[in-house]
Amino acid sequence: xxxxxxxxxxxxxxxxxxxxxxxxxxxxxxxxxxxxxxxxxxxxxxxxxxxxxxxxxxxxxxxxxxxxxxxxxxxxxxxxxxxxxxxxxxxxxxxxxxxxxxxxxxxxxxxxxxxxxxxxxxxxxxxxxxxxxxxxxxxxxxxxxxxxxxxxxxxxxxxxxxxxxxxxxxxxxxxxxxxxxxxxxxxxxxxxxxxxxxxxxxxxxxxxxxxxxxxxxxxxxxxxxxxxxxxxxxxxxxxxxxxxxxxxxxxxxxxxxxxxxxxxxxxxxxxxxxxxxxxxxxxxxxxxxxxxxxxxxxxxxxxxxxxxxxxxxxxxxxxxxxxxxxxxxxxxxxxxxxxxxxxxxxxxxxxxxxxxxxxxxxxxxxxxxxxxxxxxxxxxxxxxxxxxxxxxxxxxxxxxxxxxxxxxxxxxxxxxxxxxxxxxxxxxxxxxxxxxxxxxxxxxxxxxxxxxxxx
Ligand code: MN
Ligand code: MN
Numbered sequence: 001x002x003x004x005x006x007x008x009x010x011x012x013x014x015x016x017x018x019x020x021x022x023x024x025x026x027x028x029x030x031x032x033x034x035x036x037x038x039x040x041x042x043x044x045x046x047x048x049x050x051x052x053x054x055x056x057x058x059x060x061x062x063x064x065x066x067x068x069x070x071x072x073x074x075x076x077x078x079x080x081x082x083x084x085x086x087x088x089x090x091x092x093x094x095x096x097x098x099x100x101x102x103x104x105x106x107x108x109x110x111x112x113x114x115x116x117x118x119x120x121x122x123x124x125x126x127x128x129x130x131x132x133x134x135x136x137x138x139x140x141x142x143x144x145x146x147x148x149x150x151x152x153x154x155x156x157x158x159x160x161x162x163x164x165x166x167x168x169x170x171x172x173x174x175x176x177x178x179x180x181x182x183x184x185x186x187x188x189x190x191x192x193x194x195x196x197x198x199x200x201x202x203x204x205x206x207x208x209x210x211x212x213x214x215x216x217x218x219x220x221x222x223x224x225x226x227x228x229x230x231x232x233x234x235x236x237x238x239x240x241x242x243x244x245x246x247x248x249x250x251x252x253x254x255x256x257x258x259x260x261x262x263x264x265x266x267x268x269x270x271x272x273x274x275x276x277x278x279x280x281x282x283x284x285x286x287x288x289x290x291x292x293x294x295x296x297x298x299x300x301x302x303x304x305x306x307x308x309x310x311x312x313x314x315x316x317x318x319x320x321x322x323x324x325x326x327x328x329x330x331x332x333x334x335x336x337x338x339x340x341x342x343x344x345x346x347x348x349x350x351x352x353x354x355x356x357x358x359x360x361x362x363x364x365x366x367x368x369x370x371x372x373x374x375x376x377x378x379x380x381x382x383x384x385x386x387x388x389x390x391x392x393x394x395x396x397x398x399x400x401x402x403x404x405x406x407x408x409x410x411x412x413x414x415x416x417x418x419x420x421x422x423x424x425x426x427x428x429x430x431x432x433x434x435x436x437x438x439x440x441x442x443x444x445x446x447x448x449x450x451x452x453x454x455x
Contacts, residue, residue, distance in 0.1 A: 010355045010391040010439035011251065025445060026253060026438040029265050030243040034160075036264075037238045037257050038143055039077040039286040039296070042101035046079045046268060046284060047071065053272055058082065060309045072306060077102075077286040078296040080306055081268060087277035087455065090316035093324030094307060095280045095452055096417065097271070098298065098408050099264035099331060100288030103257035104128030104430050106135060106194055106237040108144075112230055113198070115212035120199035122167070124237060126191060128289030133189040134431050136171035140196060144235035146225050154223045156233075159240040166240045167196040196237055239432040251353070251438060258434040260288065262424045262441055263330035270448030277455045279310070285408055288331070298408040304415060326380065327419040328451055329371070329409035330444070332436075333357050334398055335425030343398050350395035350425040352436075355443035358382075358394040359421040364404025371409035373420040381420050381451065388450035391443055392422075422447060 014022060032049075036042035050071045058070035058080075068084040078101075085092075106124035114121055122142075126132065141159025148154060159166045171189070172180050180188050202210030203217065219225050225233075243255030264284050271282040287297030294300065307325070308318040336349035350357035360378055363370030385392050397405055413419040424444050427435040 007351060007354050007393050008391055009351075009353050010443055011353050011437075013391050014439070022438050022442040023250070025269075025442045028269070029262070029441055030253065030255070032265050033255055033257060033261050034242050036101065036261055037103070037141075038105070038236065039102045039284070040145070040234075041143065042261060042264060042284055043073055043076055043079045046081065046264075047073060049268065049272075050079075050081060055081065058306075060305060062309075062313065064310055064313045074296055074302050078302070079284045080303075081271055081282040082306075082310065083271060083274065083280050084310070084314075085277050085279040087279070088316075089279050089311060089314050090320045091324060092278050092455070093321055093326060093417075094310075095276075095278050095454075096283065096325060096327040096412065097267035097281070097330050097448055097451070098283040098285055098327060098412060099267050100260045100285040100292075100298075100408060101264050102128070102286050102289050103238075103259055103261070104130045104289055106130075106140070106196070108230065108233070108235045108237075110231045111227075112235075113212055113215065113227060115209050118200060118211070119197050120211040120215045121195040122198050122237075123192075124194045124196060126194065127236065129430055131185065131431070132191060132194060133185055135194055136169040136189060138168075138432055139166035139240040140168065140237040141240035142167055142235060142237055144233060146223060146229050146233040146235070148225060148229055148232075152224075154225065156223060156235060167198055167237060169194055169196050246435060252435050253438060253441075254433045254435050256432055256434070258424070258426050258436045259332045259429055260330070260423070262332060262426070262436050263444060266424075266441065266445035267328070267330050267448045269445055270452050273449055274452035276453035278452070280452045281306075288408055292408055292411055298411045303412070322416050325417045326377070326451075327409075327412045327417050328381070328448065329407045329412060329419050329421045330423055330448065331407040331409075331421060332423045332426045332429060333359050333395060333421075334429055335427045335435075335437075337427055343402055345396070345399050348396045349398070350393055352425055352427065353439040354393040354425075355391040355440060356393075356422050356447040357425050357440075358392060359396060359423065360394070362397055362404070362406045362409070362421065365401060368404075369406060369410070371413040371419050371421070373409075373413075374418065377418040377420050380418075380454075381422065384450040384454040385447055387454070388446060390447045390450050391439075392447055395425075 203214035239256040246252035361372040
């Protein structure tokens with residue numbers, strides 16, 4: 001009988017075969033992540049993976065039956081992947097997994113382009129919680145869509161191919177930074193200074209603003225757009241480049257947007273692989289980083305409409321289905337960082353490589369603004385994980401009263417669905433390049449699979 005609980009390092013626990021599975025699985029994730037930096041990219045990549053596996057588009061009101069493999073894409077930014085089970089949906093509910101696929105970044109302002117002192121710039125407005133000083137002097141890619149007059153949509157993607165140019169926000173040289181150095185980190189780089197260089201070659205035929213005019217001409221040649229079309233676009237800068245392994249042993253991955261694609265990918269692969277009796281649904285949500293508002297965020301009615309529509313098609317009472325459903329809010333948590341130890345409480349932190357982490361509550365101060373999952377719900381998920389031999393851990397965000405945070409958990413719980421946060425620990429969360437462990441990534445896949453298959 002083991003009386004004491006000790007957290008385990010998954011790399012240490014895994015046998016040779018499992019270790020190989022951990023490293024192999026990471027390769028698929030890196031490919032997924034590279035084409036999924038934004039919510040639009042994620043929905044598109046997921047749609048491709050769904051279609052390759054025979055999943056069919058679903059629309060409200062469609063007749064569904066056990067065994068159906070479906071996906072619903074909400075305004076190109078938000079995908080619901082659904083596998084209809086053989087169990088009675090009214091009695092057993094739906095196993096829901098909800099991750100988000102938007103990540104902090106720099107959106108363009110509606111009138112972004114200007115010229116000054118030999119350079120043309122795009123003005124940006126940051127999206128989500130960033131530390132502004134982290135964004136200058138790194139290579140940036142531009143991605144998104146422009147809607148032209150009449151509704152034609154043009155996709156823009158510059159900076160990811162190694163032959164592409166990148167974009168760049170400057171910082172002040174240290175030689176002249178005495179005043180900047182005296183400011184706090186929050187104030188040293190301001191939102192209005194996050195302007196990216198997009199050109200420096202003047203159009204000689206223009207009297208003034210020759211660089212801006214030349215950039216506009218390039219944009220018109222390539223995308224058929226003029227300056228006013230920025231106002232009907234959604235373009236953003238994201239850190240350029242592919243995910244990279246970290247360390248001599250390649251145990252970790254550095255990439256932009258682990259939060260929260262590092263949970264979205266495993267919930268999707270788990271759903272694909274699952275063979276349980278219950279109906280399962282994997283959600284890639286949008287707008288989590290700005291509060292889950294809006295038509296593609298988890299506060300929108302769309303999740304209810306899908307659950308209700310499917311319930312009705314199967315002849316089940318939607319209220320009963322919701323009441324009996326369970327949800328894993330699959331979102332990242334903070335990994336304990338020994339360089340910033342004082343921000344954590346070390347006995348209740350999540351540690352790198354110790355597996356997917358269960359977080360009973362997020363919130364701030366006295367558990368304000370959080371879903372605090374019931375002991376029964378945590379117990380249900382624990383049984384699923386332990387029955388399937390998942391190496392996992394349990395923690396909380398960080399030191400009490402230091403800050404706080406949330407996930408989509410509370411919005412789903414507010415619908416009357418038992419919800420628990422489980423996610424991959426991340427170092428340098430919300431930085432342009434974050435770090436995760438391949439062990440935790442694979443543990444998340446196994447954890448989600450165990451949840452899908454438990455009946
Ligand atoms: Mn997140
Ligand atoms: Mn986040």
